Amino acid sequence: MSMAVVHGRARGSRPGEEVPAAVLFLILAAIPLVTSGYVVYILPQYMLYGILAMSLALLWGNVGILSFGQAAFFALGGYALGIAMKQPLGVNPAYVGLLVALAAAALVAGLVGWFLFSAGVRDSYFVLVTLALSIIAEQIAVSQSQWTGGWNGLFLMRMTLTLGSALEYPLYEDIPAYYAVLLVMVVTYTALRGLTRSRFGKILAGIRENESRMTSLGISTSLYKTLAFSVSAAVASLSGALYGMHSGFVSPSLGGVLFSTEIVVWVAIAGRSSLLAALIGGIAVSSISNLMSAITPQYWQLCIGILFIVVIAYFRGGVAAALPSLVERFRSQP
């Protein structure tokens, strides 16, 4: 067997997700062409949840580290953008806000991650620390009311995309905002997909599979895990900033434990090993949750909880991991 064949077969054994991703993006792009109103208003927020879910999948699926702190970074992004947009800045304050949101989340995650990972903290304790991050984020959002509006939350204006005096593209209307968020989602997915297939991403997968072996191969695993956590936090913060901008409002509960748990549920149900699955999970499960909360305000969380337990009990890798074997079983039936 030639090496080229071996190489191709060894690498091509996993199904690609580019085609389904392209189909999803095309469907989403077509929706405002065929409908309008509430769907076009609300879908971008679900897409931003999808980005948030991908931020967790990058960490949980690729490195094997579960974080209950994604909501903290989501809220950080929302508040950073909101506070920046209220400042009298020479340049477009929304751009400054987005940069601050990304940098602040990456820095906080970098400091926390390096402190924990270089000290050899086990993954289970890391989960507890990230849980505390969400509690801290919610408390700060409540206590620093001069900046955050406390329990009342912070109101945001929708941003205007500018490029000097040449371009001015306001996102006040729902359709421009829809396509701006869709573009960010496509770019984020493509970038994260590229990251997972790069040397960096492969080394993260190696750490997930056998961390001590990666150390013995000369890799500083704490550095890589910290970088992964930073990137994940920055992506969560980006989605939070855009969510705040789109919905026009951020509140302390966006950074809390309950919302962090919801993110984990989306990704666990959809499948953490695939960015696309996480993206769909973020969009679909949050949509279903919203729908169910309208139908049964008292029991919708119970229903989602039961769905979560069923998936964890029967499909540990989520729907995405179970799908290939289910399709195979369906095909093999006479």
Add this chain to the structure above:
Amino acid sequence: MTETLLRIRGLSKSFGGVIANADVDFELPAGGIASIIGPNGAGKTTFISMVSGHLKPTAGSIEFRGRDVTRLSVEKRARLGISRKFQTPSIFPNLSVWENVELAVLASRRRPRDSVGRIAQVLDLVRLVEFAEYKAVSLSHGQRQWLEIGLLLGNDADLLLLDEPTAGMTAAETHATAELIRRLSRELGLSAVIIEHDIQFIRDLRAPVTVLHLGRVFAQGSFEAISADERVRSIYLGKA
């Protein structure tokens, strides 16, 4: 004159009151092979763990290419070219054989321009070309040993620390492993320190032997000299 790659002086390790290694001196020239034998509990794995950085010595020094590495971490030693194979193969079981070696190449300090060629070369050396697309978990125990040696080669190691590399192998595989290690030394100039119980394998290596006993160097010399040593024969090799 051949450069000394590894120079160890007075290496000792105690766990509480238990002495695992005491005052061990050891040298290995660049491109050289050395084997270490001794009964269970003689301190062989402790010794190799101190060289790889997985254990910190209580006393003594380890020099690699003239540089004191005694206090360096595992990954820093690996980046200098010291790489270890564990008693129980430490591989990436859920990845394919190709992806295993690819990870080692990606992690290496001198990444080759032609990574694919490098992976192919390593797979050829460790006789796993046919299994490139298999998941590592599906390999036999002996093949996993070879794959782990492949990881060390893909990682561009200069010094291979091999802890029982032939465990679980057939006689033919064991012989082929000895051939491989000698070939790596002869053709690529790699060095190896090997812990083994299989005396036939030690004979095949045709390399100097160090006998550890109760954590100390009990005897050192060629295989012939060691096997002719009555004290060693009576204790480790058996008189029959």
